[in-house]
Amino acid sequence: MSIGLGHYLVVSGLLFSLGLYVLITRKNAVAMLMGVELVLNAALLNMVAFSRLGRVGPDKLDGQVFALFGIVLAAAEAVVALALVLQLYRAFRSVDTTETTDLKG
Amino acid sequence: MNGSIVQVVLFYLLAALALTGACLVAFSRSIVHSAFALLGTFVGVAGLYALLAADLVAIVQVMVYVGGVLILILFAVMLTARVDEGKESNPTVGKIPGLLAMLAMAGLLVVTAVKAFGPRTVISEANPPSTVSPIGNLLLSKYVLPFEAISVLLLAVLLGAVTIASGRMRKGAGGKQEGEAPR
Incomplete structure (x- = not known):
């Protein structure tokens, strides 16, 4: 019994779906941003997992470099x-995305 | 063998931490609870990075996400959400379609992952070397152009965030009199 690539992909898939759920159901803009962070974390976990356990070989670090760039982009976003x-x-005195619908309000 | 057992236990603990945090983010009624639950997710994912022998990425994850993004999100929550008004500061809409979409996506991803990579075993190095110095070399050789581009992006984000948050932009939003806007 050992941990393979599939295990990490399952974790990342579940993280992604939970982030998707947050994005669909939340009305608060800050909460939606948390959903985006969950989705991004899932994607970056995939990159690091493939870089370590995928077919590229464990000494190739390109996936980790991509993950670093992704972290920086997530912070900027x-x-x-x-x-x-x-x-x-x-x-608007509100961050509810169903209320803040006026342009140039 | 001993190390691999420790690895398996650690993996399940960290995965449980990350997924519990994500579930709390998704299903908690208070947005402050959601923000704090995000901490569990970030730390769990950082642990998974460490388990994947990506030590630099794990440390950067802790520093940037836990030390930066999470604090920013907490500040935004406290500056915007009226958390003291009611118990439910984090209302949801469309729970059923959301749940359906989540279950469909989770099923698709999990089935694909298990089918494609389920039985494959790990390449297990006894003592993987540190990745800090190779990644530094990569950043300054093969990836030097994205590295420089991202530094320009960070400068732009710094200026943009300050401009947007300070509210100076709204003065120029009048339309015609943009030409004689104050210097």
Whole structure:
């Protein structure tokens, strides 16, 4: 009994589906951002798992470099999204995405 | 053999931590609870990275996600959500379609993963070498262009986030008088 690539892919698939559920069901913009983070984490876990256990061989580190770039992109996306959420809250006093529907409101 | 047992137990513990955190994020009624549950997910995934011998990625995950993104999200929650007003600060819409989509996606991904990679075993190195120095070499040789591009992106994000969050943009949003906007 040992841990193979399939185990990691199952974990990452479940993380992705939970993130998808959050994205579909939440109305709060900050909560939706948490869903995006879950999805991104699932994708990055896939990259690292393939880089270690896939056919490329364990000494190839390209997957890990991709994961590092992905982490940086996720952080950048979170910063801009939260700045937008703050402005949204300033304009509407709410971050509920079903209420904040006016353009140029 | 001993090491592999430890590996198996650690994998299941970390996977359980990550998935429990994700479930709490998905199903918790308070958005503050969701934000704190995200901590479990990030730490669990960082542990899985460490288990995959990706030590640098694990450390960066802890530093950037737990130390940065999570704190930012918590700040945003406290600045925007009126958590003290009611118990349910994190309402959901369309639970049934959401659950259906989640189950369909989970089933598809899990079945595909198990069918494609189920019986394959691990390449088990006794003591995998540190990845820090090879990744540093890769970043400055093969991936130097994305590396530089991402540094420019970070600068743009820094300026953009400050501009958006400071609210200066709204002055220029008047339309016609953009030309004589104050310097």
